[in-house]
Amino acid sequence: MAVVRTMPGKVQMAAAAAFSLALLYLGSQVQRLEESKSKLERAVALHQVRAIEQRHTLDVAARREPGVQAAVADGASSGGGGGGGMAGTADPDEDTIVLYNRVPKTGSTSFTNIAYDLCARNKYHVLHINTSKNNPVMSLQDQAWPSFNPGRRRGIRTEKKRKVQSVWSTPSLTSYNPTLTVRFVKNVTFWKERKPGFYHGHLAFMDFSKFGAPKKPLYINIVRDPIDRLVSYYYFLRFGDDYRPGLRRRKQGDKKTFDECVLEGGPDCAPERLWLQIPFFCGHSAECWNAGSHWALDQAKLNLVNEYLIVGTTEELEDFILMVEAILPRFFKGATELFRKGKRSHLRRTSEKKQPTADTVWRLQQSGIWKLEQEFYEFAREQFAFVRAHAVRERDGELIPLAQSFFYEKIYPKQA
Known part of the structure; x- marks a missing residue:
């Protein structure tokens, strides 16, 4: 401080300005670091969410159709997903x-x-x-x-009875026959x-x-x-x-x-x-x-x-x-x-x-x-x-x- 007091007035003003600029520069750098940190946190969070969603998709696929988990995993790892299929997918x-x-x-x-x-x-x-x-x-x-009893339906033939029973005995309806009561x-x-x-x-x-x-x-x-x-x-x-x-x-x-x-x-x-x-x-x-x-x-x-x-x-x-x-x-x-x-x-x-x-x-x-x-x-x-x-x-x-x-x-x- 003693050195500063002995400096001429103009030099003191220049030094103060330089010091202020240095502080502003440091402040801007700190702000940039904070923004970078925030962006990094968001990127990490997004990555974690995607990983969770992918695991959830695999779990859903495994529960829905055994054996499909590997296929979904292969599609996710290869970047595929095109959405071309209209049925049987885990999406x-x-x-x-x-x-x-x-x-x-x-x-x-x-x-x-x-x-x-x-x-x-x-x-x-x-x-x-x-x-x-x-x-x-x-x-x-x-x-x-x-509960459907095809035998009680009037005028239904024996071969149709078997078709009706086969539809209603399956746990999920995977095909549709418009001649049947569904x-x-x-x-x-x-x-x-x-x-x-x-x-x-x-x-x-x-x-x-x-x-x-x-x-x-x-x-x-x-x-x-x-x-x-x-x-x-x-x-x-x-x-x-x-x-x-x-x-x-x-x-x-x-x-x-x-x-x-x-x-x-x-x-x-x-x-x-x-x-x-x-x-x-x-x-x-x-x-x-x-x-x-x-x-x-x-x-x-x-x-x-x-x-x-x-x-x-x-x-x-x-x-x-x-x-x-x-x-x-x-x-x-x-x-x-x-x-x-x-x-x-x-x-x-x-x-x-x-x-x-x-x-x-x-x-x-x-x-x-x-x-x-x-x-x-x-x-x-x-x-x-x-x-x-x-x-x-x-x-x-x-x-x-x-x-x-x-x-x-x-x-x-x-x-x-």
Whole structure:
């Protein structure tokens, strides 16, 4: 310090500046070391997670099919994984079932066509659930996998009996014969040749765990403003749409407008006809189909939140498609671009549809049934808006899916 005091003023200032620069340099070096340490810790954590995931995959493969563990290990060590196979692999994505129990006149055909257009490219299967007379309620025996006695089935030949017994005696359904009675839950759960699979149909919600299924499907759905949906369905039954314009519809020839129907108190436009979205989400309980049931509304809300991966709206269909692409890229990679630019970029439009007057809308809104259906629709919209707000961000008018916002660290015990 004595030396510094004897130095000229300018020299002292230069020395102080040099000392400050040295401190800044050392500080920056320390910061760089800290950043390098953080990156190294993340890399180590990521490596450990991948190792754990690989061990988990091998364990799952070994439990699923003895002898496949070595094949999976060889594929992992060689860097292979291509995802070309559609069945019999250890990848959990290859075992996924998406179930779209579509509500009529909510844009479901437009969305389902996207699934059909993408299935070959993304290597999954699409299957339509065609119920008798489009009845959304399945019988209990059709839902379940009951003990099956082929001898009690009328008119079945001896050779067919043996085939039926062979199917139901196996621990898992590995082949499908459409001439045999194979019930829905077991079929969907164990039909390995059709996994990954996208099932769709006009079907009320069904709880797979009720029947002891080891794994539930991923439910998705779309809802629509209740009055708009009913008006669209009313004209659809009379005039069809631009999807299959030549098909004769059930009410074809009836020229009565929706306004006239409401004014006259006709059955096709009665408030009871609004009662559809709630029972589709409520399920197969008798009370679900009791129009105006508050219990059914509560159950539909619970199922929407607890049993559905995502529920979108017709009015925001593009946002819904973007969301399912972000959530389920195994199925819907490329869906948003296809919807915007491809031949499916427009909704299936009902022909000759006339918008109802304000008086007609007011009359329907006086119904307690409309109030419950509207409450459910608003609940679904609010839930979708919440999910969307936490999954995407807006940039230049476009919704961009957010990148992964978490990683794993401090994983113990450490690997040797």
